Amino acid sequence: KRHATHLTARDLAKACLWLSRETELTTDRFLDYLTGNGLTSNIQLSGVRQVSLADLAGMDDLITALETQVVLPLENDTLATEYGLRPKRGVLLLGPPGTGKTTIGRALAHRLKSRFFRIDGTFIPGTPSFYWKIENVFEQARHNAPAVVFIDDCDAMFQAGQELGLYRYLLTMLDGLESEGCRDVCVIFTAMELADLPPALLRSGRIELWLETRVPDAAARGRILQRLLSGVPADLENIDVNALIAATDGFTGADLDPVVSDGKKYFVADKLRGNPLRSVTEYFLEAAHEVRQNKSRYAAAKAAANDRSH
Structure with a gap:
């Protein structure tokens, strides 16, 4: 009822016909049907x-x-x-x-x-x-x-x-x-x-x-990193989160995402190539350094674009 408050009798009849053909029904599936027929939100929640x-x-x-x-x-x-x-x-x-x-x-x-x-x-x-x-x-x-x-x-x-x-x-x-x-x-x-x-x-x-919305402080970065690192394989569990917090000062939540995802990639790449493994934290600090470099490049490009526009 709450997800489609203005359905007409005709809309309900069509919805019931669709429901009768479904072998597995969930709320999200029904909302997808309503969305596809212009009867509710214009986005597909599954995406x-x-x-x-x-x-x-x-x-x-x-x-x-x-x-x-x-x-x-x-x-x-x-x-x-x-x-x-x-x-x-x-x-x-x-x-x-x-x-x-x-x-x-x-x-x-x-x-x-x-x-x-x-x-x-x-x-x-x-x-x-x-x-x-x-x-x-x-x-x-x-x-x-x-x-x-x-x-x-x-x-x-x-x-x-x-x-x-x-x-x-x-x-x-x-x-x-x-x-x-x-x-x-x-x-x-x-x-x-x-x-x-x-x-x-x-x-x-x-x-x-x-x-x-603000750039997260150290405590907030710690909570974000803990969430991103939850469920990592056992060989990645000994990460020094405090070192990562210190290395990511000024990072946004969006910046922290590639720190974790790229750090895992660097570790796995060395593992597959048979390279000597560094401490786990070093891989994530390397990823943080690369993100900071990218932020600097973006800031420089934005400043140059502003100068050209003036």
């Missing part, structure tokens, strides 16, 4: 990496705010009706790349299932279907309300002021969510650069909740 808000280390305040201001009114229909609870109309997740904004979207997708709709890089500005696809997402969200529309990397869409049409369209959509029939739709924007967002989009009343 979204499994993650939960609890996996986001060092973001306790941010998670509490999302749970209270967005998830609670969407998940608890009875309490929402009794107390008149509504999700925030506009939410901005602002932070450097790799600090968990897209991961938050994945976690919300799995948490909210049919009530989550995403607009991302697959929506290409300037293509003939661009505005139709965006309008379709908002229409489906309204049809399945209460719901979330998650617009990932929206600053990239607005960069250099190239998408004035989208900017005006989103302002119209946000202002339209004030109407009684649309007030249960929450729009979450993610962005890296505040300067690339139109000022009118940020005015009070449109963005009602500002949340910042």
Whole structure:
């Protein structure tokens, strides 16, 4: 019931016919059917990496705010009706790349299932279907309300002021969510650069909740590394996590992922080639050094690009 609140009698009849042909039925399979027929979320959960808000280390305040201001009114229909609870109309997740904004979207997708709709890089500005696809997402969200529309990397869409049409369209959509029939739709924007967002989009009343994702501190990096290293084979268990924490100062959660995955590759490569094995920790420190080198190259390339644009 909670995953498809507006199914018509005809929709239900088609769903029952589909159900009768299924030999193995799960909630996710049924949601895939609803999605494929435009009756629920526009994403296939089977293609979204499994993650939960609890996996986001060092973001306790941010998670509490999302749970209270967005998830609670969407998940608890009875309490929402009794107390008149509504999700925030506009939410901005602002932070450097790799600090968990897209991961938050994945976690919300799995948490909210049919009530989550995403607009991302697959929506290409300037293509003939661009505005139709965006309008379709908002229409489906309204049809399945209460719901979330998650617009990932929206600053990239607005960069250099190239998408004035989208900017005006989103302002119209946000202002339209004030109407009684649309007030249960929450729009979450993610962005890296505040300067690339139109000022009118940020005015009070449109963005009602500002949340910042940050580079994890040492304690948060330790929790992330422990999670990434859980379940490693026995010959990798003696990793000095404290040494890794010290070597990854300034790393984001996205940076720590290749530290662990590449460290395992370096170890296995030596093992297969019959090379003398170093201490396990050295392989992961090597991976951390390579990630830091890549971060430096990216920063230099970005600075050069900014200089050319000016």
